[in-house]
Amino acid sequence: MTPAAPAETRQVRPVGPLVIAIENVTKLYQMGEETIHALRGVTLSIHRNEYLAIMGPSGSGKSTLMNMLGCLDTPTSGRYEFNGHDVAAMVDDELAEIRNREIGFVFQTFNLLPRSDALRNVELPLIYAGISPHERRDRAREALESVGLGNRIHHKPNELSGGQRQRVAIARALVNRPSIVLADEPTGNLDSKTGIEILALFDDLYELGNTLIVVTHEESVARHARRIIRLHDGLIDSDGPVL
């Protein structure tokens, strides 16, 4: 993949209030006899309006950190606060609530419901949020229009190209106006041209004031962000702005 040159006009927007505060977080997995230290003590804060990339080779704890940030998983030890809520102490349904309201997920494999059209896919988080059908439809349509799919709302996933599918997924991530958008290898399943388009869309979302966290192993993708965190063996290797 040819690295896309970051936009010349790129600018770092001033960051907002603290969203995520992680302190000395560890995560242990039991794999049979063996205990795996996926995270060995990670400290990290993320503010509103940041564009952050998390990088690292496989086995670095990158996925574990992403699951943690996405409130899909809780730490073995350490402190994790999301908008002031103590996530580490939360039970399943409370985590679901946080994910629904605060986090928009973008997956490498899109994870759209195959039998539902774009509109229904985007509506899904709003159903779980208890929004009325009428408002749901309006907001889902708006979100699809904002990613340039206003004319594709009744297409099923298999009637859309890979890039379009990822746009539907991004619309779904944005529809409930989350505090952060968490993207896991968002271009991993796309050809390079489409990948560049999606990254351009991310740039736009950042300009519009969204908070983006992209997990990737590709330098070219990471360089779109304004800050890069590199993990190695369950520890933060480096954390700094993109120069």
Added chain:
Amino acid sequence: MGRILYELTESIRIAMAQIRANKMRSALTALGVVIGIVAVTLMGTAIRGIDIGFNKSLAMLGSDVLHVEKWPWITGEDWWKYVNRPIITPDNAATLARIIDATPNSELEMAVYVSGRGSSVKAGSLSISGVYIFGTTGAYGRVLTADFSDGRMFNDAENDSAKQVCVLGFDVAQALFPGRSPMGSTVAVQGQPFTVIGVLAKQGSFLGLFSFDSQMIMPLSAYRKYFGVRYGNPEIQVKVRDKTRMAQATDELIGDMRRVRGQVPGEPDNFTVNTSDAFKEKLDPIKKGIALAGLFVTGLSLFVGAIGIMNITFVSVRERTKEIGTRKALGARRRTILLQFLIEAVSICVVGGTIGLALTYVLCIGVKAAMPAFPLEFSVNLIVVSMVVSVVTGVLSGFIPAMGASRLDPVVALRYE
């Protein structure tokens, strides 16, 4: 509140889409439930049919009539207690009737003696065997539960003068006088001629054991002359004034009969007062036992259907693990996922149950047309019960896999391929 409603409608929508997407699989799974529901509901109609037939039979005995007899209607190993009792005689009946008349505010209205036996009856070249012929007095007309389709009961004058007249049951009249009225014709019993003065309307059989239509009634005086009253099982039928006071009436009758028989206090009754209620009480546990056994056996087939539902729900959860992960990531709670799979299981069950119920209905109509005597009764209750059973089956069989789905770790589920 809105949220639960939206989740519910979403779950129903998903369930329908899922069933449509896996037509064959859903159909085969539903088939198990269809068979189960057909078996259970057919059993239900049979139980109800038996019940209705049973009540009809009891009504033939007359719900306001007490029967004074030597033997209780249902005896077991205690038969030896009754065998040496004296036989009921016409004199007993006459004395009893006098006592009843002399009792002020009696619970009892009247008593009539009945004695009968089996015999064949002839008319011209036609003959019918196994007819229950019995002699009684004109008062019997007041305890008779059947209607007259033609003619009348003989009166006391005809009885007193030993007139050779008779009333025929429906089947007897049909057999001896096919296609024409037997009124005024003569039938022969043991070579004795009797003139037909009445015909009874069709009554049906008692518990399918013997037919109330295969009978012939004649004046006691004539019966006594030719057949005697020393044998068989003669009885006194006693009509009660108020059906709701059967217990008091029975007590009074027992006291009266003890006077008739001249029994001293402390001596056990040497007769039995039989009532259709007591008969019912004796038979009810048997009926219930049959019903329970039947429902248990047919319930097993529904159980097999339920296992099919459980199995398919497990498969469905397994297939859609990644979808469950996605839904959880987007904010679906445990309850939401649980509901989704439960509704899917219940939907298949309800579809199967509805088809099963429709099949049962058609079968009932078919059986009724082909074999009218077969006791099947379809009812509105059955619809409600089988729908409830379907839903409960769906919930019970879907619960374990749905619970498993709701408890999936989203990280693991998302990674599942």
